[in-house]
Amino acid sequence: MKIALINPSIPQSLKKENLGLAYLAACLEADGHKTRIIDEIAGEDIDAGLDDFAPDIAGISFMTMYAPRAYALAKRIRTDRGLPIVFGGTHPTAMPEEAIEHGDCVIRGEAEWVFPQAITDNRLEGIIEASPPDDLDALPEPRRDRMAMDVYADAGEELCGFNYRTLGVITSRGCPFRCEYCINSQRETQLRFHSADRVIEEIQYLVDRYDIQSIAFYDELMATHIDRFREICEKLIESGLNRLKWECQVHARRIRPDMTKLMKRAGCLQVNIGFESGSQRLLDRMQKDCTVEINEAAARMVREADIRVRGSFIVGTPGETEKDVQLTEQFIKRAQIDFASVHYLTPYPGTALYEQFKGDIQRAGISWDRFTAGDPDTFNCNPSMSQEEQKRQFLRLSSRMAFRNYSWSEMARRAMQNPRHALHVVSNMI
Template structure:
């Protein structure tokens, strides 16, 4: 949690690994036994994780990792090799998808890697092993050949997401009790999170689309409703967070999902993420509110138009203000995501970002440092805009690894700290938090949130 959220870890979310749940469901569907070891949920360190794997003794191990967790994943693989585990150790996830050759060269403990979406690939890998076939015949992987690494033929994206079985929630350790949303993301418990679509049409320079692509593919409303019913009936879920980048982009699908929630009168509240440019009118927001939506998170990023244009956000600040105002007036709370340390950032543009955050009717705001992650356009161009430390282990959005020309690390830390102080320590925000209290758990959650903010300010992270 510390790696993921920095000094705000005490207020962070611990969400189910939905991607692994899909993969495990596919494996089960072809008649092979699957296990999920969710180390963060179990609070396992490397040794405990490896002990669990060795105890199961599976025919292969798959490890998923983003850039922030790639070194931990490698530590697990390395320890398995030390324990004489001689079966395939396969790496997947956004980091290796962006940099397959380099990742396998840096970490020889991984035998090969899945590039992109893994559901069809993992099924082929299993069948290939059963049939004693050649790895080079499998699409969408990176394998070792001689002293180097080669990629096999590219695997197309999954066209029909509904063809996949429902996620294997039952394989998660003590689901949903081992998982929690942050105080800012959840009104009720038990809660769960869903991803109902893949891909994003946006061209934001700081965003990685290498795993799911730039074309949006979505589960049908019928499939989404089936997932919701499964979570309610089997696990008594009271709240769902839709983590899609583009949950509300398809109006017809959204309408069908909202109509189900309204007509069936399910005891469910929910929140989602959305792009500003997908909100064309107030009526959409009013429908979502009637269907139980209580919060929308928008990526606002900066209060400076030139920076937004440079990063290809394709949105005007006037539109941001309009949509956030519509959302607030519809009775839906708004969380704004911001970043500092953009290309072209200056002290004045950081002040503009703070002013915008305070001017908007936001209930919550979150600010991190711009981090040029592998797979993003900014990863390739960052050196043209400032000093860039490409150490993967520091790419956590809490460590300022990219310092734009004309700024210093101390200035960035100062204004990030000022953002939290000026936004949160205002009567309106404190009063909104107090109004939210309905239970002792919410008191604890709010306390954790404010403690984390103060901790972040004091420690400059």
């Protein structure tokens, strides 16, 4: 069979490769199928791709904010070409009943084994529950070569103010935490890992084939299994691959001084930590399983190893007051966060947070394309503050903090790279 795997694009799309599709392509091909990833984000034209490839099945992958685009595409492909439509990815997994209205089949969850099997069994219809792969190393290497990787490598990935040729690697799947705004609050899949050897093999491949200078680890969290993470760092050093720069997400609870020193030697330039708030009450409310003190100590340990700290923060948590936003601002200053990225709390389908508000969201008829995590007009989860006030707090904090710990020369360089964004930030600061 010929299966087209479609990656739709919207104006807010970030130029980051969809590795889920590359894993699927590898497994479908291992089963004897032909695949083509038609990647609108990389600039490919979907109709031209379908004309050229003439597939038997069209699979479409999407997150929530892509849903209207994915459904419109599905309608067109069904009407014009009569192809069966299979949906997968975060949004169809969270909202299968909605998605199935627009297609023939929805596969929920990690579909590497189930998608090829459903084709073999000729049962690509309705809602299918995938059983996620237990052994990640048993998966063939993702077919990155099915995507225009140079577009992604050169997309201007910015790491600490520099643009490196960067590609992504996934070394684990799942997360042991259950933050209420994240899909892991509802997901039942186990935490699973690629071995350190497999990770190094993949990175070496990216160096040899795509000449990368930097790695973005797309894991939800690195360092959840400390020994394996240490092994990856040691192997990066032994193999000389520590000349590559990299960044990753780590939970504050997992940061230890011996680990940060090793990470530095292994090439780590920046650690991203979801601190979320400077208010303990709100951390507890969002089930963060962490304290302000642990967060502050983690930031200190990372800084002391001479690694930059990128902190992510949320405005709009239920119960948040102006005082809480001030606590967050004070935390960012006190912990000397190098780069603070502030998000507006967005109740994504698939999360425990969404379950609390789904009635209101459905009644308000909010279109999925507004679920961008940066749009304070999407939905206000916080009855303690008016929408207008919450929005004012968000814009103030995000613009004041975005460049807080950059030097003037760094800020000037960034402003020159993106003058429109710089003007927007300055106008919010005034």
